[in-house]
Amino acid sequence: MSKKNKKSEEGLTVKKKENFSEWYSQVLDKGEITDLRYGVKGFIVIRPWGAMILENMYKLYEEELQKRNHKPVFFPAVIPEKNFQKETSHIKGFTPEVFWLEKVQGEDKLALRPTSETAFYQMYSLWIRSHNDLPLKLYQRANIFRYETKATRPLIRGREFYWLEAHDCFATQEKAEAQVQEDIQITEEVMHQKFGIPFLAMKRPEWDKFPGAIYTVGSDAIMPDGKLIQQPSTHLLSRNFAEGFNIKFKDENGKEEHVWQTCYGPAPSRILASVISTHGDDKGLIIPFCISPVQVIIIPIFNKENKNRIIKEAEKINEKVKSTGIKSQIDASEKRPGEKYHEWELRGVPFRLEVGEKELKNKKLTLFVRDTKEKKVIGIKDISKLKKYGEDFDKRLKAKAEKFLKSRIINCKTKQEIKEIIKKKKIARVNFCSIENQGEKCAEYVEKEINAEIRGILANKKEKATGKCVICGKPAGEVVYVGKSY
Numbered sequence: 001m002s003k004k005n006k007k008s009e010e011g012l013t014v015k016k017k018e019n020f021s022e023w024y025s026q027v028l029d030k031g032e033i034t035d036l037r038y039g040v041k042g043f044i045v046i047r048p049w050g051a052m053i054l055e056n057m058y059k060l061y062e063e064e065l066q067k068r069n070h071k072p073v074f075f076p077a078v079i080p081e082k083n084f085q086k087e088t089s090h091i092k093g094f095t096p097e098v099f100w101l102e103k104v105q106g107e108d109k110l111a112l113r114p115t116s117e118t119a120f121y122q123m124y125s126l127w128i129r130s131h132n133d134l135p136l137k138l139y140q141r142a143n144i145f146r147y148e149t150k151a152t153r154p155l156i157r158g159r160e161f162y163w164l165e166a167h168d169c170f171a172t173q174e175k176a177e178a179q180v181q182e183d184i185q186i187t188e189e190v191m192h193q194k195f196g197i198p199f200l201a202m203k204r205p206e207w208d209k210f211p212g213a214i215y216t217v218g219s220d221a222i223m224p225d226g227k228l229i230q231q232p233s234t235h236l237l238s239r240n241f242a243e244g245f246n247i248k249f250k251d252e253n254g255k256e257e258h259v260w261q262t263c264y265g266p267a268p269s270r271i272l273a274s275v276i277s278t279h280g281d282d283k284g285l286i287i288p289f290c291i292s293p294v295q296v297i298i299i300p301i302f303n304k305e306n307k308n309r310i311i312k313e314a315e316k317i318n319e320k321v322k323s324t325g326i327k328s329q330i331d332a333s334e335k336r337p338g339e340k341y342h343e344w345e346l347r348g349v350p351f352r353l354e355v356g357e358k359e360l361k362n363k364k365l366t367l368f369v370r371d372t373k374e375k376k377v378i379g380i381k382d383i384s385k386l387k388k389y390g391e392d393f394d395k396r397l398k399a400k401a402e403k404f405l406k407s408r409i410i411n412c413k414t415k416q417e418i419k420e421i422i423k424k425k426k427i428a429r430v431n432f433c434s435i436e437n438q439g440e441k442c443a444e445y446v447e448k449e450i451n452a453e454i455r456g457i458l459a460n461k462k463e464k465a466t467g468k469c470v471i472c473g474k475p476a477g478e479v480v481y482v483g484k485s486y
């Protein structure tokens, strides 16, 4: 017991700027997000504090999906092998990553889902009959399994992760493409506006799209080390899925047509990695107010004589805070106040209210603000203002993250400039020949000689290319973003 206390009391022993990778490991452990001692490569345990944050993230995400007419479903975690074979590029893309279950004599060979297109679409062919059944927009909350052979990293790259997947069907390609834009908007509303993680909506190059898609849009967020991390991606699927699974509808004239499909996959567990990395500091986690399991922690400051009275008053204040709709809690344990401050700062709780003799006498509480580390005074009668303070808290986190992303994007005109920018852990914005197949040679050059990737073009804003491709010198067709990634 005392050993564990001792450990958390030490706090973080590295600075985020100096050694991000070690900082990340420590903050997951000491901030009580994960435990990595399960003993199977790529599989981790998410602890209560991490799980409660994830729950809140799911809630906000699902609210947004439902607001935009998606309905929830739950599908089995196993998918028969024959389903995978119905779309050839999909099976080619995913087979190396699939966990197969041992085959039982006389039954189909089964896979643990690496993603659920081939599970959903089997049922879609039964459920969709006429144009009246469209659009069909369903999603599930699920854990999925991928046999990662690369190095795994908790919440960033694992063999199991927690995500949402939406699978939508439409009568026309235009409607499906509008859904891709709506998916980008959902990412914007939730991941950026609520969790404070800005991103570049990148239409991926042809050679980097989802297996079975016409095109893919990935949301690239930036990590403190300058690397990009792909967050939710959305795909306009080719009709090969609809053909393979026989998903057809009768249009107004009674003519049978295959549906157009999209799929969208935000992984709250991976977004949590961005939330932790983007907002945290050298004292530990900083959790956005809107998803923090405890938004206000109340610390009573007492001695033997006044303990009961102070706790009683703190409870009254707790009730008052709760009545404004805020999640608050009292830490009335026997630890020293300083120790409690430290622990709740490490866990990233946005606000701390200190309640002691002096505060009660003046009817004014000491308010500590986690991100700015300011101590303010708040009148007991002004407790309802905490809600507004919470909104301001999230706005500050978001603004800081936006400023960081913006400062990392640099226009480059030569190969040499790209090289230098990548070395400086930034993102290069360059004129490029094409993200269709004819541009792949230039992308290979970037990978080999500069050790970076062509991430794509903005999918929600047209940027006009000028001059020549910075790599091959042919006329530039696109403005692409070049960076390193997780």
Ligand SMILES: [Zn+2]
Pocket (backbone or CB within 6 Å): 432, 433, 434, 439, 442, 469, 470, 471, 472, 473, 474
């Ligand atoms: Zn080129």
